[in-house]
Amino acid sequence: MTKPDPAPRPPAAPADLEIKDAQLIFPAVWADLLEKHGADVQFPSEFIWLGGAPGAGKGTNTPFIARARDITAPPVVISALLTTPQAVAIKNAGQLVGDREVVALLLEELLHPQYRDGVIVDGFPRTKVQVECLKLFYHALLARGGPPPMFRIALLFVTEEVSVERQLKRGREVLEHNRQVRASGAGERLEERVTDLDPGLCRKRYQGFKDTTFDALQSLRQIFHFHFIEADGDLGEVQRNIVREFAYQSSLELSPEVFQSIQHLPLATELARHARQELVRRLEQYARENPDAFRRVIGWIETKLLPIVHAHAMSGHAQINSEEALLDDPTALRMMIDVLSERGFHVTVDLHRVDVPERVDPQTWAIICQTKKVFRIEIRYPPSDIRRGH
Incomplete structure (x- = not known):
């Protein structure tokens, strides 16, 4: 078969x-x-x-x-x-x-x-x-x-x-x-x-x-x-x-x-994406929770910083040393940076401590110094469009 x-x-x-x-x-x-x-x-x-x-x-x-x-x-x-x-x-x-x-x-x-x-x-x-x-x-x-x-x-x-x-x-x-x-x-x-x-x-x-x-x-x-x-x-x-x-x-x-x-560290692009919203939130919070300090910081910017900034408008770069006691408060320092950032300035601040001789100890002849805080503020912004002749 x-x-x-x-x-x-x-x-x-x-x-x-x-x-x-x-x-x-x-x-x-x-x-x-x-x-x-x-x-x-x-x-x-x-x-x-x-x-x-x-x-x-x-x-x-x-x-x-x-x-x-x-x-x-x-x-x-x-x-x-x-x-x-x-x-x-x-x-x-x-x-x-x-x-x-x-x-x-x-x-x-x-x-x-x-x-x-x-x-x-x-x-x-x-x-x-x-x-x-x-x-x-x-x-x-x-x-x-x-x-x-x-x-x-x-x-x-x-x-x-x-x-x-x-x-x-x-x-x-x-x-x-x-x-x-x-x-x-x-x-x-x-x-x-x-x-x-x-x-x-x-x-x-x-x-x-x-x-x-x-x-x-x-x-x-x-x-x-x-x-x-x-x-x-x-x-x-x-x-x-x-x-x-x-x-x-x-x-x-x-x-x-x-x-x-x-991977837990933030990407720079993520920080930049939310920076503007966070800046606005902080400024509103300053005005609401620390109104007196906020007004003092704005007044100091107007009277002390902006005249120097105006003087450097051609270069768009101002460097300022200040011993302003107001900036000893970290919140006030943050306010100053945020206010200028909101207005389009790029601000960096370095704190330097300088020992200044104050007196001499008569028994040991040791020099007694006072430590001063100097805030070195660097402000960059678009320079003037006016071109210099050659």
């Missing part, structure tokens, strides 16, 4: 296929790399994987992102890697530059010493297979020991309307540039992309980004730190969004042990 044929297996889901493809691609590329360069290969300490729709402004904003993260190396642009001699050789051999070839070219490029302190990679990952390869790359770096690599995903996002508008604008600018080159005979012509001249093709490019790259990058939200940067606005607005997204976050950059030991 023959056994019935087993039930056919359901086809593998697309995600499973992509994971399997990556599990075949990355180990082979990694093994080739180690065989060629040795096990002690050195990769960057920080990676920013930058993605964005057509017209999102990646090329425009990459230098700004680099400055925000103190990255001095040029970006690695995947589209440029595909024109390298290695990529051209692959094409000339009649082969496609697929995910395996892209990953191999990228890892080879990242070994250059100029990227050691940090790198921005423009245009990777773009596919779900590349996303899986990125995860495997991260785990391969972790397995080497030492500080964990810093991976950041940055996505410059624009709506379809903005993307299409910017692509068409770029196409018009290229056409006009080339027209002037032909008319004058000076300069070099730029590539005229068909996709920058046809609204339908512009929309198709955007939709391709949404269906592949966008979804691929979104899948990394739960694994790596993800910077979603709104890029619809003008350049200044976009760069403000970048600064806000890339603000220093110690929990991401320090080891858990170090972060745990210092």
